[in-house]
Amino acid sequence: MSKNKSNIEVYVGANVEKALRQLKKKIEREGVVRDMKRAVYFEPPTQKRRKRLVRAIKQNLMRISTQKLLG
Numbered sequence: 001m002s003k004n005k006s007n008i009e010v011y012v013g014a015n016v017e018k019a020l021r022q023l024k025k026k027i028e029r030e031g032v033v034r035d036m037k038r039a040v041y042f043e044p045p046t047q048k049r050r051k052r053l054v055r056a057i058k059q060n061l062m063r064i065s066t067q068k069l070l071g
Contacts, residue, residue, distance in 0.1 A: 008032075 008026045012019040027033060 008023065008030060010019050010023045010026065
């Protein structure tokens with residue numbers, strides 16, 4: 001799936017809801033769901049490049065907007 005193949009661990013204490021939110025965030029950051037969806041169906045290389053470009057543009061816009069707020 002992902003390049004790192006790291007185990008995702010979350011300590012479950014008294015608050016199960018909090019642990020579940022942490023787990024969901026970690027899974028999202030690792031890209032597990034995205035990799036699983038990618039393995040389910042064939043995606044042409046042009047579509048992969050386009051998605052990667054759109055994701056990069058969105059990330060740059062978010063970074064620029066946060067820098068303007070901070071600076």
